[in-house]
Amino acid sequence: MLVGLLFALLSVLFLDAKGEDCIAGAVTNLTIYSNANLSWDVDPNEPCQIDEFLVEISIGTAEVIYYRFRVKETHSDVSFLDVCQRWVYIVTPVSGEVLGYQRQLTEYIPLPADTDLTINHFRAVKLAHGIVHLEWSLVTPIPGNCLYRLEYRLVTMDLQSGEINDHYIRSQSYNFHLLSPCVPYELSIRAINSVGDEDFEGPAMSTNVEMDPYPEDPPTLTSIQSSPTGITMVWQLESYLRNRCPVVNFLVDGGKYVNITQPIRDHFARDPVMVNLTHLQPDRMYYFKVSVENLGGISPVVQVAAQTAELEPSRTAR
Numbered sequence: 001m002l003v004g005l006l007f008a009l010l011s012v013l014f015l016d017a018k019g020e021d022c023i024a025g026a027v028t029n030l031t032i033y034s035n036a037n038l039s040w041d042v043d044p045n046e047p048c049q050i051d052e053f054l055v056e057i058s059i060g061t062a063e064v065i066y067y068r069f070r071v072k073e074t075h076s077d078v079s080f081l082d083v084c085q086r087w088v089y090i091v092t093p094v095s096g097e098v099l100g101y102q103r104q105l106t107e108y109i110p111l112p113a114d115t116d117l118t119i120n121h122f123r124a125v126k127l128a129h130g131i132v133h134l135e136w137s138l139v140t141p142i143p144g145n146c147l148y149r150l151e152y153r154l155v156t157m158d159l160q161s162g163e164i165n166d167h168y169i170r171s172q173s174y175n176f177h178l179l180s181p182c183v184p185y186e187l188s189i190r191a192i193n194s195v196g197d198e199d200f201e202g203p204a205m206s207t208n209v210e211m212d213p214y215p216e217d218p219p220t221l222t223s224i225q226s227s228p229t230g231i232t233m234v235w236q237l238e239s240y241l242r243n244r245c246p247v248v249n250f251l252v253d254g255g256k257y258v259n260i261t262q263p264i265r266d267h268f269a270r271d272p273v274m275v276n277l278t279h280l281q282p283d284r285m286y287y288f289k290v291s292v293e294n295l296g297g298i299s300p301v302v303q304v305a306a307q308t309a310e311l312e313p314s315r316t317a318r
């Protein structure tokens with residue numbers, strides 16, 4: 001096929017251009033079909049007599065031409081090109097040896113519609129808190145080993161709530177974030193080959209994963225109020241969506257003065273926690289280490305300092 005094209009290139013006719021040179025306009029509808037058929041059209045109102053087309057194929061900036069040949073038809077089979085490479089196709093109409101305006105298209109050679117999309121070995125490896133490393137491969141690898149030529153759809157299903165999420169990935173591995181601990185998930189992956197406007201989907205392969213329990217992030221202080229003998233604090237806990245391990249206790253360690261373990265009944269909204277410290281001394285600074293305990297353990301500690309109010313307002317404005 002390539003040899004035939006080279007012959008076409010060599011057997012150019014040298015016709016005497018009589019009269020004015022005619023510069024043909026650029027071709028239209030330059031497209032590449034899934035069977036690697038590069039095709040284009042000529043404007044029906046093109047005034048020049050077009051004898052043939054110069055087809056040039058390059059990579060990237062179109063500075064180095066890898067293939068150059070001439071064809072008489074308005075299409076050319078370019079299936080000899082590497083499917084992993086993004087090619088620049090430049091088509092120029094030739095009218096009596098005068099080059100017309102060129103048209104460019106930058107595109108991959110499509111993967112055939114019947115590409116085997118069966119997934120092999122779908123693995124999930126737990127990395128850190130909420131992160132799981134996923135990797136998979138195809139039973140029949142794509143020639144040239146360009147993994148990214150297919151898109152993969154990862155579907156995560158929360159087996160507790162039934163919530164489903166889709167993610168589209170262009171590689172054969174992925175570090176997936178935001179999986180909550182204490183929740184079983186079903187993860188499934190399938191390959192998608194987009195050919196023109198049509199998507200071909202391969203069969204899904206699934207695996208189950210449950211992140212090990214881990215502690216909450218430290219709580220956040222949202223309000224604090226003092227009286228002469230008490231301090232009332234309101235704390236926000238880490239979102240239920242990020243860490244669904246049940247919270248069991250709220251801990252306030254104030255050294256020898258105060259040491260509270262407040263039990264928590266955890267439910268979906270994960271309400272703010274109110275802590276009332278009583279029987280404190282007036283006008284005194286207290287230091288607390290605050291943390292929260294869930295099934296995964298005790299969170300990092302937050303340190304707070306709070307001062308009780310004076311017993312009675314003794315200062316007067318000057």
Ligand SMILES: *[C@@H]1O[C@H](CO)[C@@H](O)[C@H](O)[C@H]1NC(C)=O
Nearest residue numbers: 035037038039074075076077
């Ligand atoms: C390539 O496309 C052109 C125009 O659409 C068509 O005429 C031709 O038959 C196609 N060739 C192949 C091999 O599909």
Ligand SMILES: *[C@@H]1O[C@H](CO)[C@@H](O)[C@H](O)[C@H]1NC(C)=O
Nearest residue numbers: 027028029040041042043044
């Ligand atoms: C380009 O393609 C469109 C849609 O297929 C068609 O209507 C139009 O006639 C084509 N242009 C030429 C110059 O053939």
Ligand SMILES: *[C@@H]1O[C@H](CO)[C@@H](O)[C@H](O)[C@H]1NC(C)=O
Nearest residue numbers: 253254255256258259260261
């Ligand atoms: C407060 O209580 C916890 C657990 O009940 C204990 O581990 C900690 O040592 C106590 N803190 C002080 C200062 O006694």
Ligand SMILES: *[C@@H]1O[C@H](CO)[C@@H](O)[C@H](O)[C@H]1NC(C)=O
Nearest residue numbers: 230232262273274275276277
């Ligand atoms: C804390 O004290 C406030 C009033 O000072 C009261 O309304 C609230 O119910 C108390 N909360 C707890 C958990 O004791």
